[in-house]
Amino acid sequence: MRGMTTWTITVFAVLTLAAPAAAQSTSERFWVGVSGGVQGTSNGFSDSFTFASQFQDPESSTASVDYPVKGGPLVDGSFVVRLWKGFGVGVAVSQFSKGGSAAVTASVPHPFQFNQFRSIEGSTSTTRNELGIHLQFAYLVPLASHVRLIAFAGPSRISVEQTFVTDVQYTQAFPFDAATFSRATTRLSSASAAGFNGGADVIWMFARRFGVGGLVQYSAAKVRQDLGNNRSITVDAGGIQAGGGVRMVF
C-alpha cells in the first residue's frame, strides 16, 4: 500500500506540473468521469500446498484450492487534462469486489500406514478486492458536435486483497478408512504490482459541461502474494471492464 501511495502522489504531481503548460487552446480542457460497470474477466486460479497432518503424522497432507474469481461489479473514476491539441494525460481509479466459494480438495495420510492417503473435499467462502490506479496518456477525438472519444493507455498499479486458504481441518476416527473435511483456515492477504491499462470512453454531451459516457477498458497486472512460511502465489488482476456513467467537462 505504501508503494501505491507514492505512485499516486507521483501521478498527481505530473498532472499538476503539466496542466499549466497546455492551458489555453480550447474550452474543453478537464474531463472528469464516474462510471459503474462490470469487470468481465474471470481471474480464477489454483493453489496447492502442504499442511501438517493430525497426530503429528510423519507424512504431510496436501491441499489443492480452486479460487473462482468471476467477474463482478466495478466502480471507476477518472480525471483527464488535455495538454496539447488532442493529447492529454489523466489518472483513473477503479474498484472491483467479488465474493466466492473456493473448492478445497486435500489428501490426508492414514495414521497407521504409509502411502495410504484419503481424499477430502470441502469449500470455504473467499473475497477478492482490487483497487487499480491507472496513469492514462489520452487522445481526445471529437466524433460529432456532441460526441467525444477519449482513447487512452498507460501503466497501472493494481492492489489485490484476496482470501487464501492456509490450512485445512478434518475429522477422522477408527478405523480411519475415511476422513471428513471440517473447515479451512483462511487468511486475507494484500499486495500490489505494476501493470498496464488501455481503453476508450465515448461521451455524449447533453449539456455544455455535462454528458454521459460509455467506457471499455482493459487493465492487467500479475500480483505476487506472500502467504508466509515461504509460500507465495502470483494472481492475475484486472481484465476487461465496461461501464457507463456521468461525465463533466471544464
Next chain:
Amino acid sequence: MGVHRSFPRVVCCSTAVIISLAAGHVAAAQTTRDAVRIAASTLRDIRTWDAQTNRMLRDGDLRVRSRRADTMIKGRTFERADQYYKGVRVFGADVAREIDRGVLLSVFGTLYPGVAVDTVATIDADRARDIVEKQSGAVIAPTRQPELVVLPHDGVYTLTWRLPAATDSDIRQYFVDAHDGSIVLDYSQLERQVAAVGRAQGVLGDTKKISVSGASGHFTAEDRLRPPSIRTLDMKGNLSRTLDILNGSPVTASDIASDDDNNWTDGAVDDAHVYQGWTYDYYFKRFGRRGLDNHDIQITGLANPVRRSDLETSSDSVIGTFFLNAFYAGGGYMVYGVGLPAGFFTRSPIGNQTWDFVSGALDVVAHELSHGVTQYTSDLIYLDESGALNEAFSDIMGTSVEFFFQPPGTASRQADYLMGEDVVRPGGLRSLANPAAYGDPDHYSKRFLGSEDNGGVHTNSAIASHAFYLAIEGGTNATSGLSVQGVGAANREQIEKVFYRGFTELMPANATFSVARAVTIQAARDLYGAGGNVERAVTEAWTAVGVN
C-alpha cells in the same frame, strides 16, 4: 531345540560426559526474523539488556505482569514483563528478570522490535465473539471479553482479538483479525496425553508408522487411536521384572516403552506395538470383532524380556521360553522372545536357522493375539486334539493377517503359508501348505500320539491348518492323494470367515478334529449357503487331510 554357538560376541560401550558451565559463554541474543530472543548471562549482556528493558519499561513498551519474591534465595525477586505496542500487548513477547536487591542477575525472553500495525480495531469485541462462536460451535458468555493483542504469526504482525472457546471435545484459542474478522490462528490449549503417530524401524530394518502417546517431547508406546488400550512394555532384558508383571505386579510408567523424538528405533518394541495394532485392525475389519474379548480388553505386549547377551548364562527353560518363543500369557498379555545373538542358530528338519526378535514377524504376533481370542471364545483346552486346534486357529489367523496387510510372495515381509519365516530364517517354523517338510503331519493318520508338547499341539495343528490352506488354494493332499477344489486366493476371505466363525462361535472347549470339521462346514452353510462351493471346498479339505 538346541542352541549352537559359532563365535563369541563382544559388546562395547562408551560413557558420555556432559559438562554444564554455569557462567559460560551463552549467546546474548539471537534474531530470528523480527523476534529477538534474549538469553543474557554474561555481565556485558546483562548490562546491555538491563538498560534496554529499563528503557522499555519507562516508555511503556514493557509492562510488569508479575513480581514475586524468590522463595529459595532470600533477597531476590523474579519479575515478568509483557511487551506492548501502542498500548496493545504483543502476544508471546515477554521477559523474565531475576533481580538481587535491585541488581539484574539474568534476563530471558522474546521481544519484537519491528512491530508496525494499525492498533485501532475495525470490528469490535462482540463481533469477534460472534465469529468465534460460529467457528467453534461454543456459546461464550458476554462477560468473557476478548483481548486485543498484536499477534506475530507467519512472519507478519496482525491486530487480533484473542478468545478461548470450550466445547465438549476441546478448548481452543482463537485469534480473530480485528480488521477483517478472519481467523488468523487457532490451536488447542487442552494439555493432555495426546495421540501421536511416529516413525518406527522394525526388526527387519523396514519403516512403518507407529501409533503412540505423546506429550512434551516424550512419547510412549500406548496406542490412543484404536478403541482399546494397546501398549508395549520394554522390559530392557530384566527377566525378574518381566516375571513380576506376568505374576500380577502393576505396570508402571517406566515399564512402558518410550522415545524422545517419536522416531522409534528399537525394532523388537516397534514391531510388537505396530503388529498388535494391525492384528486388532484385522479382526475389526474382517469380522467386526473388537479385540480379544470383543469388548476391547487392554492388549499388553512385553518386548525384550531378556538380553540376548545373557544367552550363555541362561537356563534351557529360559532360552526356550524367552529367547526362542513368543507366548500369550492370558488376560491380554503377550511376551515376545528376543531370538539369538549373531553366530547362534538352531537345527530343524529344514536345516540350521537363525532367530531374530520374534516380534519382527507379523504372523507370530497375530498368532499370539489369536490365542487371546480363543481364550475369550471357544477356550479350547490346551491338550491333545483341542490343543492342536487351539494352535491351528492361531496359525490360521496369523497367516490371514499376513495376507491382509502384506503382498503375496516369498520374500521378507510378504504373505505366504509359512509361520515365522521373517524371523526364523530360513523357512520359519511351520508350513500350512507343506507340513511334512517341517516334520509335521499333513494327514490325520499321521498325527502325533505321544504326550510331549501337550500331546503334540504344535505338531498336529498342521492337520487343521493344512485343511485351511487346501480350502483356499486347492490342490492334492500328499498322503491321501485326494484333490480339493479351493475357493481361490481371491476369495480367501470366505474361508477365513468360515474358520473364524466355526472356531470362535460354534466350537466347544474340548473339540476334536472331527468336531472342527463339523463346525466349519456348518459355518460355511451359515455364511454362503448349503451346497455351495465354499461348503464343498471346506468339506473336501477336511476329507483330504483324513478328518471325517
